Amino acid sequence: MPYLLALSFDEQNFVLDFVKQSGSMKDMSHKLNLSYPTIRNMLDSIIEKINKLEKSEK
């Protein structure tokens, strides 16, 4: 199963918005009305989740 589907609904929406903002966390913070560190923390937590999924699959 693609790792993206293992993410929660909110996390998937976050990834979608991130792609649509061309990977700019600054634009993401403006769009979601959240601070830059908060956006970065959310992205870091998604990255960590995906890494765990990869490790568990191996």
Place this chain on the structure above:
Amino acid sequence: MNSAKLLFNPYTKLSEKVALMIGFLAIFPTSFLCSHTGGVFIDILKFSGGAQNLSMWKILSINAAIYLSLALFFLILGKIFSKSEPRIIDVFAYVFFALTPLFFVVLCFVPESSRVLLSPPQENLIDWCSRHFTILAQVLVALSVVFFAWTLILLFYALKISANLHGIRLWISYFSGIALSCILMRLFVFNAICSYGAPGEPSGSVCCNLSSGVNVCGMYEGKLFFPGQTLRFRLFIDGEEKLKLSAASPDQSSASIPIREFTLEGAVLSFSIPNLDVMFKGGFTSEDGMRIEGTFSQFGYKIPLTLNKLKEFSYLAECQLDCEASKENIARLANLMENSAFISEIAVSMDKQALQMLSKHNLGIPIEDAIKQSVKLKIETKNAKSKLKISCAHKSVIIAKTLALYSALKIQDKLSVENAATDLKIEILPVRKISRDLREI
């Protein structure tokens, strides 16, 4: 509910640039209030009084140092414990913002009723508390605790969001960061800033001369008119190597009290003796440096005070010695010198034996030169077995005291005294001029 959350954790919505700007700007009014109340943050956990003599620049520097040290340690700990890479601007901005409520903490000590609580005495604390811990003071102190708790919570979330820390790592980083900042401030930074010269002035400058070139070292005397009594007040300004002040109330005690908290900037003089709740703010009001005028306050009671410099003064130190020069007694003498005002920071060149006994005290002035500088010694003995009384006069109280003791030790070696005694007495009496009947050894 969301508003309440934002009160403690505004960082999800607060941009780092806005946070940095607010936090940075807040240092200035906080420092201004500190200067006004006479209080200062020694570190993030301690707000203390007795800082009336600190300039605005120094208070600003101390507050900035607290902000920077906290942010720096949080950044370092974030880099160690976080799985993300914390940005410098995020950590500094959010920590600076978190310390903004300290302004309200200091604001609670602006009223006189709470301000006096910043400098409690070391003795009779219960009696002092019963007089000063009024209802208003209690409310203000409680309010300051609330604002301080708010600051600590904001600091916690600042670290959490800026460094992306969670769980046990977050708690370890939080407490370690605060502890390290406190240690750094208390051991190094606070004292370094306090002892540094004001902007534009060289640090550690010898201070007998005002910027106008007038020599102000000497003894000043004035009268304090309390209801029901009048007391003499003496101020000694000494500038042998470093400016030193001491005070005395000769009508109450012959002992002099070292003044460790004072500033002399230009002609403006202020000092405080926290354990006696004494404060003085004033300055040199005559061009020849012969007069100091200002306001003396103790326990909230303010009195105008004018001090006039005594001309041709010298100190007469008398050392009454009637014990044998055993190692134990010499050690006791050394302890006595250590506990006397100024003595512990100076020394005199002595012969080898005395040097071995008092090696930690270092004046740097050869005893022979000191003798040549109008020092006269007087020895009185009623009979061969009586007590020795050695009087030593010198313009500097430090030299007078030390020489009296040193001379007593020297004499003790040469003359035999049969009776061992348990008490040593050193009495410092300021005199107008050196008495003519004193003769040199």
